[in-house]
Amino acid sequence: MTRMSLHTMGQQRGRRSWAEPWKIKMVEPLKVTTREERETALTEAGYNTFLLRSDDVYIDLLTDSGTSAMSDRQWAGMMLGDEAYAGSRNYYHLEDAVRRHYGYRFLVPTHQGRGAEHLISQTLIKPGDHVPGNMYFTTTRLHQELAGATFHDVIIDAAHDPQDPNPFKGNVDLGKLAALIADAGADRIPYVSLAGTVNMAGGQPVSMANVRDLRALCDRHGIRVLLDATRMVENALFIQEREPGYADRSIAEILHEFCSYTDGAWMSAKKDNLVNIGGWLAVNDESVFEELRNLVVVYEGLHTYGGMAGRDMEALAIGIEESVQDEHVRSRVGQVRYLGELLTEWDIPIVQPIGGHAIFLDARRFYPHLAQDLFPAQTLAAELYLDSGIRSMERGIASAGRNPETGENYHPKLELTRLTIPRRVYTQAHMDVVAESVKACYDARDTARGLRMVYEPRYLRFFQARFEPL
């Protein structure tokens, strides 16, 4: 199967297979556990993969966040940390890298993405405002809500259908956005929250044409466009592959052009930017920057470190350079695709098209006999762990949480289990093992019974909720 899949992939691309543009210099041993050990560990973790100890995990596909392998150059950069409280030289390297590749004028470093989300939300949102976005992300929406806004999903309908083959399922539906502007008034919309690629939709990209049209619409109404740039490099690859006119443009050029249609961005550098911790916020408007720079000292740290050590900023500056190399992005997304194509060959239901950072198993079709209130995606994450020690993550009803006004559970159309691939960490053989474990769970799907939530925290419940099997 494996050989065939590779062969098919090669044929589809009309060229021979390629391999990762790196070799391995240091290894970290993995622990294999028994089924009995995993049963104990999962019970102790309340059937929530976030509550497992990583020592009890074999292949960890919980997230691609902060789990990348750094390069020898990044590790060398760690030794060049300038740990001055103010004006660290590493900060200026980071500022140069962000300006060069993302193009924004002013930089505010933060400890990670949600630190940046907090600052931008508090700075731009007034209570009663409305924030449209191309699907929600958990922490992003929560910070917008905590600042007093109501979030509105304005992604195209195709994004909510795991089988819709639209090549740009992350696109904003400009009709939905125009309707919201007419309804709420442009002055109550501080910005459009645009993410590329869209995590909760399955790592789906936004096209260049869409961001250009979005810019034009927002210009007519004086509304800002702010980008969640967390996985924008991966988005650039999809534009290069799928959008007419971009096949001969580099990832770096595409990234730069895309960002030029936006007024600023927040970043979880733990993803695209290849570091284990870090984030940033960048804007073009000087008065907004003044506000952000003032707020960062309250919540994160001085404006030249924002919660990062000097060495972290150096590794990040180098990580940005590495992250925009075409060969890197191609092999990163290529590995995700390899896993997805294996599962597709075996008729296992996943979100199509295959996205940039993860394979999303479609738990509704995996377990058609389980109602959404029985947490099918959480159940699948638990079954997968029990089968092989592979750790995945729920992205369905538990992640969606409750409407803050009514207290009702949101019932998202997408009920997914995410197999997230860390960058430069696992090999193709690991992907084969993952695919085989998913297949084993699929073959035993009729035996799954579902879960019940027995503890629910107030915020971002999926992180710490506890469940019991039915």
Ligand code: F0G
């Ligand atoms: N935006 C997106 C699209 C994200 O995926 C994340 C984090 C954040 C913002 C927040 O950044 O974690 O650095 O504070 N996503 C992780 C994930 C947690 O597993 O998808 P952070």
